[in-house]
Amino acid sequence: MKAITMILLTVFLAKGCSNEAQNDISNTTLQYTATTRGFFQKIVVINQKATISRDRNSEKFPEEIAISDKDWKEIISYFEKIDLGKVPTLKDPTQKRFYDGAAIANLKIRYQDKNYETTDFDHGFPPAEIEKLVNKIVSFGKAKE
Template sequence: MRNFIITATISLLIVSGCKTKPTLFKKSISKIETISLSERTRGTIRDFTLSNGKLMSSINGNMNSQKISQNDWSKILEYTEKIDAENISKLEASTTKRFSDAALASHITITKNGTDYQSSTFDSGNPPLELKNLYNEIQRIIETKKSK
């Protein structure tokens, strides 16, 4: 009887341990929903939002929606995963032309698991080093869609 109780207790602990591990693993998986690039200066407002399969753009209030390829979205996700979203607002811009209206003031917003993470503001074309690959990929997609 004593061996049965010990065996049953050990089995119960093993089974309950196996059930909790997948739950913990699921909590650590992050889901990137959208990536937005906003660029503004006096007289110009450009907003671009990328999601799985779609590019939404608004230039001075003129809205447009276009499809993007799965390959483009995969590249965006690849670059976004390398960014520490929780500390994105602490990244410093290397130039300050936006202060004198010599460049568009830009920022990137990452929506991940329902939470928005917004970068610090930087000059258009000159993002912080940590955002450079993502910014350049967003610009490539925007320029490709503009030319069509």
């Protein structure tokens, strides 16, 4: 009986640790980039801070804003729902970027020393699986425009 209890306890603790690792995104880098000939925006989110660059050549210093606890919790909840293994194969819902109807955008995620990058998609029209996360990240860039 003790052996069964120990096995079950070990399994539950192991599952709890893996979920805790998934929840810990303080060392994760989320980088959203949107670009056309006349538009550039790069938003990098790391540990409750967002850095916003609107200068393609890095001649101007990027803006840095603090992310509120409420917004950070939203980011965490959206991030937890993403299957990182599927990120490179996500399908773009529109192709407006092919005729200059939208900026070319992508999302890069660096999580636990692994990189995950989407294929290009239209700015404002991310794949459904990452839509809430991307829209939240983009909202930080709109706040200071």
